[in-house]
Amino acid sequence: SGAFTTPWRTIRIADSAGGLYDNDLELNLNEPNRLGDTSWFTPHKYVGVWWEMHLETKSWASGPKHGATNDNVRRHIDFAARHGFRGVLVEGWNKGWDGNWFGNGRDFDFIESTPDFDLPDLAAYARQHAVRLIGHHETGGNIAKYESQLGAALDLYARHGVDAVKTGYVADAGGIIAPGDKPGEQRMEWHDGQRMAQHHLRVVQEAAARRIAVNPHEPIKDTGLRRTYPNWVSREGARGGEYQAWGTPGNGPKHAPTLVFTRMLAGPMDYTPGILSLKGRGGRDLESTLARELALYVVLYSPIQMVADLIENLEAHPRELAFIEKVPTDWEQSRTLLGEVGQLAVIARKDRNGPDWYIGGVTDETAREAAIDLSFLPRGSRWRAYVWRDGDNADYRTEARHQIVIEQKAVAAGDTLNIRMAPGGGFAIRLERLDR
Known part of the structure; x- marks a missing residue:
């Protein structure tokens, strides 16, 4: 007798694919923030320190x-300091990576670093440059070992100002x-399973x-508990950018417009974009x-976004890097303007700040x-559109994949912008308000 709580289940029904994405149903079914x-x-x-390992130029x-x-x-x-990026992820800093760690993890130590990595010194150096290290805890699927050191490992990070950690659970099903x-x-x-939940x-x-x-890779599905625990900021949970380095097949053109209306319905994804070289392992x-x-x-929304390519590749693309420097990761509102599952996705987002x-x-x-x-813009407002679009001959199947046109034009609320997307391509636009 009396009130009791049951699990909830949801089904999303919308008139369009965009209507599925523009929805926070599961998030709002969770309890409010418990963390204050x-x-x-x-x-x-x-x-x-990540993409170079996937390329096998580092280990x-x-x-x-x-x-x-x-x-x-x-x-x-x-x-990171030169370009205004707050974080530096470092994988392979701790002992246990030598030998067979996949699905094993028994040799991982989440407190002791390798002799050529000085955590206190590097954390202090990062803070001096307004940058923070991002910690990494790969378990190889061995949560028995990880849980035995969890408190001490997080204490270590806290002492040195490491305020974000990427976890990993690489193991077979x-x-x-x-x-x-x-x-x-x-x-x-x-x-x-329940034990991993x-x-x-x-x-x-x-x-x-x-x-x-916390940003877990090989996670459980996001069910909106990040509302209750807002430090659960993102997660992987689908084929991310690393598959572009070595996956067979890689992430084909259908992948991103499929993710938007499938995986992304659950919540933010740490996809790790930004491979400006358009090259993977062995030059693929x-x-x-x-x-x-x-x-x-x-x-692909995430409140933390990686700039994944090698430093030298990013610096070789200063015009594109300028967009990445500017684009926010925190949004006040989002609207799906065009979308069909597996075909295309066009999304507008307003900077929260x-x-x-x-x-x-x-x-x-x-x-x-x-x-x-552009009718979603405030009525009567005027804007300058900065556009990064595919070149006229661009095509993901040819060397023309590198062709890009960067232009700007004046637009107003209610205008229509016509942008061509090449096969396997896309575009990015920044709208700067002129009549503030």
Whole structure:
């Protein structure tokens, strides 16, 4: 008798694909924020010692190719400071990466770093440059080992001002090594089972107690609990940018406009965009265009966004890097202007901290003309549109994938912008208000 609580289930029904995305149903079914003031977390962009490992020019393991060295991390901190990026992710900083760690993780140590990585010194160097290190805890699916060190590992980060951590659970399905019921006992669990739901929540709660944000890879599905625990800022949970380096196949043109209306309905995704070189491992060509890489920063939402390419590749594209420097990660409102599942997605988002709007568009392997209705802008307002679009001959299947046109034009509320998207391409637009 009396009131009781049951689990909820939802079905989204809309007249259009865009109507599915422009909806916070599951988020709002969760309990309000339990953490109180979370102003300590700042939405931001970050670079990292990461893509070079996927290219196999550096390694997670120790040795002559080790990526997480003091010199290499300082180089990334300096780059982040020059370009206004708050974070530097460092993978491979701790012991346990040598040998077979996949689905194993027994050798990982979340407190002891490799001899060529000085956490206190690098964290202090980063803060001196208005940059923060982003921590990394790869478990290899061994949550028994991770949970035994969780509190101490997060304390270590907190002491050195590391206020965000990327976690990882790389293992085959059913390959999670969890503590058993008796001391010293272990058992195998599923990635998406109840034991892992409990584990992820524990990590988020322990991190919140130390004012640390969490971005899990190989996560459980987002069900909107980030409303209750706002430090659960993003997660992976689908094929991200790393598959462009080595995946067979890679992330084809249909992938992004499919993600918007499937995976992204659950919540933010740390896709790791920004491969401006359009090159993966061994020089393989990405199935993308230069303009499309910029579009992903608007189309695929995350309050933390990686600038994923190598430093030298990013610096070789100063005009495109200028867009990435400017694009926000925190939005006041979002609207899907055009969309069909697996075909195209055009999304407009307003900067939470200013008057500017941004529009991003991606298409599948079909070239398309996007007619962008600007009637969502305040009536009577005037704007300057800065446009990064595919070149006239651009095509994800040819070297013309690198062609990009950067232009600007005056527009007003109610105008229509016509932008061509090349096969596998896209565009990005910044709308700067002129009549403030």
